[in-house]
Amino acid sequence: MAETHTAEHDTHHAALAHHFENLEQQREAGTLAMWIFLVTEIMFFGGLFLAYTLYRSTYPAAFAAASNHLDLTLGAVNTVILICSSFTMAMAVYCTQVGKRRGMIISLVLTIILGLGFLGIKAVEYHEKYVDKLIPGHLLPWNPFGPDLEKWDLPAGVSERQIELFYWIYFALTGLHALHMIIGAGVLLVILYLGIKGRFSPEYHNPVEVTGLYWHFVDIVWIFLFPLLYLLGRHVGGH
Amino acid sequence: MSEHIVPVRVYVVIFFALMVGTVITVVAAYQDFPGALNVVIAMAIAVAKATLVVLYFMHVRYSAPLVWVIVASGLFWLAILFALTFSDYMSRHWLPI
Numbered sequence: 443m444a445e446t447h448t449a450e451h452d453t454h455h456a457a458l459a460h461h462f463e464n465l466e467q468q469r470e471a472g473t474l475a476m477w478i479f480l481v482t483e484i485m486f487f488g489g490l491f492l493a494y495t496l497y498r499s500t501y502p503a504a505f506a507a508a509s510n511h512l513d514l515t516l517g518a519v520n521t522v523i524l525i526c527s528s529f530t531m532a533m534a535v536y537c538t539q540v541g542k543r544r545g546m547i548i549s550l551v552l553t554i555i556l557g558l559g560f561l562g563i564k565a566v567e568y569h570e571k572y573v574d575k576l577i578p579g580h581l582l583p584w585n586p587f588g589p590d591l592e593k594w595d596l597p598a599g600v601s602e603r604q605i606e607l608f609y610w611i612y613f614a615l616t617g618l619h620a621l622h623m624i625i626g627a628g629v630l631l632v633i634l635y636l637g638i639k640g641r642f643s644p645e646y647h648n649p650v651e652v653t654g655l656y657w658h659f660v661d662i663v664w665i666f667l668f669p670l671l672y673l674l675g676r677h678v679g680g681h
Numbered sequence: 682m683s684e685h686i687v688p689v690r691v692y693v694v695i696f697f698a699l700m701v702g703t704v705i706t707v708v709a710a711y712q713d714f715p716g717a718l719n720v721v722i723a724m725a726i727a728v729a730k731a732t733l734v735v736l737y738f739m740h741v742r743y744s745a746p747l748v749w750v751i752v753a754s755g756l757f758w759l760a761i762l763f764a765l766t767f768s769d770y771m772s773r774h775w776l777p778i
Contacts, residue, residue: 466684469684473744473748474745474747474748474751477748477751477752478751480755481751481752481754481755481758484755484756484758484759485755485758485759488758488759488762488763489762492762492763492766495763495767496766496767496770514707518703518707521703522700522703525696525699525700525703526696528699528734528738529692529695529696529738531738532687532692532737532738533689533692536686536687536692539684539686540686651740654738654739655739658734658735658738658739659739661734661738662731662734662735665727665730665731665734666727666731668703668706668727669706669710669723669724669726669727670723673706673707673710673723674710674719674720674723676710676711677710677711677712677713677714677719678713
């Protein structure tokens with residue numbers, strides 16, 4: 443498909459949709475559309491970040507205590523994994539732009555593996571929270587929320603409901619983020635399949651590029667989630 | 682406007698900058714700074730890291746002006762969301778959340 447490399451390949455390229463003048467215009471339109479989608483994503487996550495800010499400023503002691511119960515090591519490892527995956531994603535886009543197909547495929551595979559590694563560690567963390575009975579929902583009949591707060595050494599005035607509130611926000615934010623990672627890994631698998639089939643070339647690589655934009659956006663969300671969720675209470679008795 | 686290809690060297694530099702930023706943010710989190718300085722430092726580092734990702738990994742530095750407008754509009758609307766909500770809550774603090 444991409445091999446139709448004639449002098450006027452812009453007008454004859456198989457990937458050029460008929461409503462675009464040329465591949466350059468098509469590429470810029472695709473990038474722009476992805477950015478508009480990402481702006482809606484900023485607002486999507488923004489509402490949850492707003493809830494976090496509001497309740498953290500209302501119950502600072504409870505949020506610090508609840509945050510210190512998260513596993514900082516796993517959170518930090520996941521941060522490193524995501525930064526690495528953003529780098530490999532950037533390399534995948536670069537390799538496609540300069541026509542290095544092998545490099546593109548290796549970079550995409552690495553990105554998918556790192557993404558799945560992140561999700562695996564997230565699953566371990568969620569399981570730890572389940573074991574410690576920190577899954578919010580005390581009104582549910584089987585009451586998944588009932589941590590042994592005797593051992594927590596809580597500051598005066600901090601109630602169990604406030605701890606639960608932190609975990610509501612923790613699971614909503616990290617859950618929505620993990621959902622984006624799952625979708626991103628799925629899209630990357632499709633891109634990898636198309637890449638192996640030889641659909642992308644220096645002239646036509648917009649699908650790889652916009653998938654990269656999405657993947658980097660998910661990385662940025664985590665760049666904010668990591669300090670806000672894992673680090674906020676460390677200076678007041680973290681371990 | 683033809684496409685700008687970011688050299689690998691730039692990606693590597695940004696990668697290491699992000700790693701250093703992560704280390705600094707963890708180290709800084711254990712220091713007990715006065716007042717709200719801890720959260721200010723944490724957010725400053727996060728914003729710096731996000732800016733590097735947006736400008737270089739996401740190529741915005743080399744993108745069309747229209748992309749800049751879209752990104753700025755997203756941040757502008759996020760600022761509205763926070764500013765108006767907090768102007769409400771902070772001026773009516775006698776009401777429980």
